[in-house]
Amino acid sequence: MPALVVIGAQWGDEGKGRVVDLLSAKADLVVRYQGGANAGHTVIVGGEKFILHLIPSGVIHPNATCLIGNGVVLDPKTLFDEIDDLIARGLDVPNRLLISERAHLTLPYHLIMDKAREAGTRSIGTTQRGIGPTYTDKIARLGVRVADVLDEELLRGRVAQNLADKAPVLNLVPEADRPKLDEILATFRVYAERLKPYVADVSAVLNEALRSGKNVLFEGAQGTGLDIDFGTYPYVTSSNASAGGACTGSGIGPTKIDRVIGISKAYLTRVGLGPFPSKMEPEAEALARQRGNEYGATTGRPRDCGWFDLPLMKHSAEINGLDGVVITKLDVLDAFAEIKVCVAYQCGDTRYDRLPASLSQLAKCEPVFETMPGWEADTSAARTLADLPGNARRYLERLNALTGVPLSAVSVGPSREEIILLDETLPAYAF
Ligand code: GDP
Ligand code: IMO
Ligand code: MG
Numbered sequence: 001m002p003a004l005v006v007i008g009a010q011w012g013d014e015g016k017g018r019v020v021d022l023l024s025a026k027a028d029l030v031v032r033y034q035g036g037a038n039a040g041h042t043v044i045v046g047g048e049k050f051i052l053h054l055i056p057s058g059v060i061h062p063n064a065t066c067l068i069g070n071g072v073v074l075d076p077k078t079l080f081d082e083i084d085d086l087i088a089r090g091l092d093v094p095n096r097l098l099i100s101e102r103a104h105l106t107l108p109y110h111l112i113m114d115k116a117r118e119a120g121t122r123s124i125g126t127t128q129r130g131i132g133p134t135y136t137d138k139i140a141r142l143g144v145r146v147a148d149v150l151d152e153e154l155l156r157g158r159v160a161q162n163l164a165d166k167a168p169v170l171n172l173v174p175e176a177d178r179p180k181l182d183e184i185l186a187t188f189r190v191y192a193e194r195l196k197p198y199v200a201d202v203s204a205v206l207n208e209a210l211r212s213g214k215n216v217l218f219e220g221a222q223g224t225g226l227d228i229d230f231g232t233y234p235y236v237t238s239s240n241a242s243a244g245g246a247c248t249g250s251g252i253g254p255t256k257i258d259r260v261i262g263i264s265k266a267y268l269t270r271v272g273l274g275p276f277p278s279k280m281e282p283e284a285e286a287l288a289r290q291r292g293n294e295y296g297a298t299t300g301r302p303r304d305c306g307w308f309d310l311p312l313m314k315h316s317a318e319i320n321g322l323d324g325v326v327i328t329k330l331d332v333l334d335a336f337a338e339i340k341v342c343v344a345y346q347c348g349d350t351r352y353d354r355l356p357a358s359l360s361q362l363a364k365c366e367p368v369f370e371t372m373p374g375w376e377a378d379t380s381a382a383r384t385l386a387d388l389p390g391n392a393r394r395y396l397e398r399l400n401a402l403t404g405v406p407l408s409a410v411s412v413g414p415s416r417e418e419i420i421l422l423d424e425t426l427p428a429y430a431f
Contacts, residue, residue, distance in 0.1 A: 002213060002214065002215050002258060003218070003256050003258050004023065004217050004218070004259045005257055005261070005320075006019055006217065006218065006219055006263060007220035007224065007241065007242060007243050007246075007260065008220055008221075008222055008224065008226075009224055009262035009316040009317075009325065010224070010264055010268055010269075010312060010316070011223050011226055011268070011269065011270040011271075011274075012221075012223040012226055012269075013040075013223075013265075013294075013297065014223060014264055015265065015326070015328035015411060016041055016219065016220060017041025017050075018042065018044070018328070018411065018414065019261070019263050019326050019409070020041070020056070020057040020217060020219045021057050021058070021416060022409075022416065022419060023426065023427060024217060025061055025428060026427035026428070027058055027061075027063070027216065027217040027427070028064060028065065028216065029058075029064060029065050029066075029067055029206065029209050029214060029217070030057070030058025030065075030217045030218075030219060031067040031068075031218050031246075031250050032054065032055075032056045032066075032072050032221065033069040033072065033218055033219075033245055034071040034072060034222075034240055034241060034245040035221030035237065035239050036053075036054065036073035036134065036221075037053040037054050037075050037079075037131075037298070038126070038127040038129045038222070038298060039052075039054075039222065039298065040052075040297025041057045041219075041221070042297050043057050043416075044414045044415050045060055045416050048089075050086075050089075051298075053082055053298065054072070054074060054075075054079050055083070055086065055093065055097065056068070057219055060091070065096050065097075065098065066096055066098070067099075067100075067200075067202050067205065067206065067250070068099045068100060068202070069100050069202050069203075069249045069250035070202065070203070070249060070250065070251060071103075071245055071249020072100070073106055073130075073131060073135060074099070074103050074146070075105070075129065076105060076106075076188070076194075078129075080191070094197065094198075098198060098199075099200065099202070100146065100201070100203070100251075101145065101146050101147040101199050101201060101202075102145055102147065102202075104134055104137070104145055105134070105143075105146065105148075105149065106130040106131075106134045107144060107159065107162070107184060108179040108184060109166050109179045111128070111129070112169070112170060112173055112177075112178075113132075113133035113166065113170075114126055114129070114131070114133050116169050116173075117132070117133075123273065124234060124274065125271070125273035126272065127272075127298050127299050131237060131238055135238035135239060136238070137162070142158070142162055144162075147199070149188050149191060149192045149195065150196065152185065152189065155185065156181070156185060159181055159184050202250060203250065203251020204251075206250055207251070207252060207256075210256050215427060218246040218257075220242075220243070220246070221239075221241060224241060224312075224316040224319055224320060225270075225312055225316075227239075227241045227242045227245075230242055230315070232362065233359070234359075235272065235273055235274025236274075242316075242320050243260045243319075244319075259323045260321050260323055261323060261324045261426075262320055262405070263326050264313060264326070264328070265292075265308075265327070265329045266308065266328065266333055266399075266410075267305060267307055267308055267333065268306040268312070269294050270303065270306070271302075275359065275362040275363055277309065277345050277366075278306040278307045278367045278369075279304060279305070279306040280307060284305075284336070285304070285306075287336070289305050291334075291335060306342070307340040307367075307369065308340075308341045309342045309367075310341060310342060310344065310403065311344060311345055313402075313405075314353060314354050314403065315355040317405050318354075323405075323406070324405065324406045324407070325403065325407060325408060326407075326408050326410070327396065327409075327411070328410075330392065330396070330412050331378070331379045331380045331413055331418075333374065333392075333395075334375065334377060334378055334380075336374040337376060338374055339372050339395060340369040340370065340371050340372075341398065342368065342369055343368050343369070343370050344368040345362070345365035345366065345367060346366045347364050347365045348364070370398075372391070372395055372398060373391050374391060375391035375395075377389045377392075380412050380413045380418060381412075383419075383420055385422070406423070408423040408426055409421050409426065409428075
């Protein structure tokens, strides 16, 4: 490596978890640096399925230490449920996980605020995990960090202030369901004890590891289209899901990053609300959803499906400085007679080659499609490009030519070994 960043190049659920698992085989440290339990990263090993929400997907391999950086927002209940589940499945999480003392915590009132907002007219289709309200408090300097729960007096003052500030919204829920100061403090006293052994100065650990030549893998959550700055605002998440977040969310300098790899499906999905110019026609969408099992790993919601979107991908390639791309779920397209690629958006007389910022422009955009013949054959057994049908190879070559980003790998099934590795320098699992 030594420092490699893996990010979602689309609107999330690209298959980051399975790629991070693949690359974790030779990693010393695997780091989550933004997002929270809104993420659902799936790893399938030997028929066993893991869905990781907060713990880095490197946890499945025994070699890597997992770090949760300052940029992540943590709901302690979800965190400990996940830790307990992984321990029950035989993973030694207690000796392999460190959590930044600077990470912000999701408190019960954040969940209520998220739900209340979603119930109103300005819903954006969040995962209702309290993500937006937790980051809002962080930026407003009202947040509660891991270090703060270890100091009960400080915590009491901070929570009391928040409950008072948020009373107009919190009072909308029945009295019995309203968060109470003493109950929160009692619960967080227990969390504080459980957190203690995991708490670390993650930035210092990372910098020391990089100095001594260790391999560090950064695992992005969500995707560039959901990035707070570069996504389809306001239909985005509340953190920097793009590669820049790896530095600010973990405490390393940009000079320490060697490589950035983007993950992209061979098509496109989106869950939640927001513009989706390359959305498939209903019949094709139903087929993609069924073949790709396109239901949210966190919420179970059906994902909307569309064709590969070049303006989004070009935007992603630049925002993240992509060195390579892993195309996932090629096998999902095996049943399609024709495959489309959205090469641009047409909005009146304006043609966009990159994702525009204006939501009203985006809403008026018509996709410009290029159509290619499908291959209508099973690709799941392919382990080299030569194993693929000619039309599948031509599709990948076309994506490569259009995006200008080298292909690092192509996945043809959800299991660890269902992969065509193209970049020999990737520190991946050897099959
Ligand atoms: P993430 O959030 O980016 O880690 O992605 P998710 O785990 O939310 O969604 C990706 C889904 O696609 C998961 O159910 C994976 O098991 C599955 N998956 C990943 N790669 C492939 C692939 O190449 N083919 C198929 N059919 N499924 C895949
Ligand atoms: P992974 O890491 C796909 C979407 C939500 C919603 C918007 C804001 O598995 O790729 P939030 O709860 O973050 O405030 O919701 O972002 N979203 C995701 N979509 N994959 C994810 O994570 C997502 N995390 C959030 O659906 O549209
Ligand atoms: Mg996911």
